[in-house]
Amino acid sequence: xxxxxxxxxxxxxxxxxxxxxxxxxxxxxxxxxxxxxxxxxxxxxxxxxxxxxxxxxxxxxxxxxxxxxxxxxxxxxxxxxxxxxxxxxxxxxxxxxxxxxxxxxxxxxxxxxxxxxxxxxxxxxxxxxxxxxxxxxxxxxxxxxxxxxxxxxxxxxxxxxxxxxxxxxxxxxxxxxxxxxxxxxxxxxxxxxxxxxxxxxxxxxxxxxxxxxxxxxxxxxxxxxxxxxxxxxxxxxxxxxxxxxxxxxxxxxxxxxxxxxxxxxxxxxxxxxxxxxxxxxxxxxxxxxxxxxxxxxxxxxxxxxxxxxxxxxxxxxxxxxxxxxxxxxxxxxxxxxxxxxxxxxxxxxxxxxxxxxxxxxxxxxxxxxxxxxxxxxxxxxxxxxxxxxxxxxxxxxxxxxxxxxxxxxxxxxxxxxxxxxxxxxxxxxxxxxxxxxxxxxxxxxxxxxxxxxxxxxxxxxxxxxxxxxxxxxxxxxxxxxxxxx
Numbered sequence: 001x002x003x004x005x006x007x008x009x010x011x012x013x014x015x016x017x018x019x020x021x022x023x024x025x026x027x028x029x030x031x032x033x034x035x036x037x038x039x040x041x042x043x044x045x046x047x048x049x050x051x052x053x054x055x056x057x058x059x060x061x062x063x064x065x066x067x068x069x070x071x072x073x074x075x076x077x078x079x080x081x082x083x084x085x086x087x088x089x090x091x092x093x094x095x096x097x098x099x100x101x102x103x104x105x106x107x108x109x110x111x112x113x114x115x116x117x118x119x120x121x122x123x124x125x126x127x128x129x130x131x132x133x134x135x136x137x138x139x140x141x142x143x144x145x146x147x148x149x150x151x152x153x154x155x156x157x158x159x160x161x162x163x164x165x166x167x168x169x170x171x172x173x174x175x176x177x178x179x180x181x182x183x184x185x186x187x188x189x190x191x192x193x194x195x196x197x198x199x200x201x202x203x204x205x206x207x208x209x210x211x212x213x214x215x216x217x218x219x220x221x222x223x224x225x226x227x228x229x230x231x232x233x234x235x236x237x238x239x240x241x242x243x244x245x246x247x248x249x250x251x252x253x254x255x256x257x258x259x260x261x262x263x264x265x266x267x268x269x270x271x272x273x274x275x276x277x278x279x280x281x282x283x284x285x286x287x288x289x290x291x292x293x294x295x296x297x298x299x300x301x302x303x304x305x306x307x308x309x310x311x312x313x314x315x316x317x318x319x320x321x322x323x324x325x326x327x328x329x330x331x332x333x334x335x336x337x338x339x340x341x342x343x344x345x346x347x348x349x350x351x352x353x354x355x356x357x358x359x360x361x362x363x364x365x366x367x368x369x370x371x372x373x374x375x376x377x378x379x380x381x382x383x384x385x386x387x388x389x390x391x392x393x394x395x396x397x398x399x400x401x402x403x404x405x406x407x408x409x410x411x412x413x414x415x416x417x418x419x420x421x422x423x424x425x426x427x428x429x430x431x432x433x434x435x436x437x438x439x440x441x442x443x444x445x446x447x448x449x450x451x452x453x454x455x456x457x458x459x460x461x462x463x464x465x466x467x468x469x470x471x472x473x474x475x476x477x478x479x480x481x482x483x484x485x
Contacts, residue, residue: 003390007397010374017370021363022406025458028355029410030417032454037418037444047330049211052141053204054128055333056107056298057307058314060097062087063324069335070111070296071126071210084111084295086228089323094297096321097314102305105138107131108294110222116215117182119171125163125215127183129222132156138300147177147200155218156199157181162212164201177201183217185225192225210335219294228293298333363465371395371469378474388474395470396463403462407455414454418444 011018051057055070062085066073072084087093090108097106110129115122132150136142142149150156159167159175168174175181175198184193196217204211301307311327318325331339371378378391426442 003394003397006394007401010394011398011402014370014373017366018402021366022402022409024362025403025406025462026410026413028461029407029454029458030414031355032457033411033414033446033450034417034421034444036450036454037414037421037446038442040447040450041442041444048141048205050334051330053139053211054214054298055330056138057301057305057330058299058311059328059330059333060087060093060297060299060325061085061295061328063326067328067332068111068295069328070109070128070298070333071335072111072113086293086295087297087325089325090292090294090297093318093323093325096317096323097297097299100314102301102310104300104302106297106299107135107138108219109135109296109298110219110226110228110293111295112185112222112226114183114185114225117184118167118175118179119173121167121170123163123166124213125183126213127215127217127222127225129217129219131219132216135216138298141205143203143205145201145203147198149202150199150216150218155196155221157183157196157218157221158200158202158216159198160212160214161201161203163215175201183221183225190227192227194221194224196221223293363461368469368472371472391474392470395466399462399466400459403459406462407458410458411451411455415446415451418446 059070061068064085068084094106094108097103108131112127112129114125114127116125130136130150131152132154133152136149144158145161147158150158159181164175177198177200179198180195181198182193182195184191186192202216301310307329311329315327318327381391382388422443422445428442
């Protein structure tokens, strides 16, 4: 009990230095809470924007040398979308994941990009090819403002409300359901173009520049644009009449006697040629898309299921069954915006670590002066029989008590500041910052994890700050310190 009384008395006797050190610790805790409150809000905002709208909690993709998100590779371009590998065992994979009790829903998706044209305006658009009925039953956060969602087996496209507003502002004409939208893609495989009706106009709960450029299209249209219909009809065998010229030399076909007269009866009449050209059944069958071709399977997990734990379990099971697919999380699926938010948070936390080091050095320096000023008192206590352990314990209790009071005060101030900012909200006019923080209005939040981290950081800083100055004071000989006094 005596040591506690001495510690409190010493703090009260050096009130100015106590307030200085306490203010440093208090400010560090408050700043940590407010800063991490902003990034906690960004995590929640991004999760609402992405997980509930299009990324799901996890996704499956074919194993390859490059990692793909739902927007393609790290730096998307029109050509790069066509290179996303197709899931080889799609039917087996989706059947297996739907059996898992942790999975709430599993839907398939194709990703691509095209140049969209309407009313003379041409713009690049990210395309998600989906089965309408299944997909929109899984992502109910998507709100339809006009028209309807895509329907399974029917061609159509959905545009975001912001994209429609941009078109209306540029062309003077607002697209409406039923209007034809032209989609075109040029890759190393050639040029493809499709016209599809505008089925509806949608909106996400939290909009940003990444989400606004997404358009949903029926899977068959995107398969055709991506060239996912090659080699799909291996049962289509041409007739002898269709192949009879394949074995002939092209030169021989035009090397007839110039004086030879060809009977009109043996030639084909124009009407017969037109009739043959009008028969498109074989061509249509050969160009029919592979309805089993998908790039991704997106998983929504039931509430309370940890995505990281389930991901590891699922990958082990897939590997054991010889299914060559990998599992990605929502951040990888979302691409650059989620990665940027994580990088900014990491930079901020590095800044907090540097701040903690500065606070530690300033606190230690202040304590050095403080302890050296008290060297005569320490020498007197040593002369009266106080051990080095007693002196160390006294200073440790002083700094610990100071850290607890300062940390608690900083936690209260930081939480109060976050609460005010949460109610008022911070409007984000910059599109890039709004994308990083998951919406146009930023509302920081405080969690128990943030409070405990910030408070414990202050305690740890204070716990280490007293070691060096006390070591200096204990090296002073009691008799010498008493003579100097």
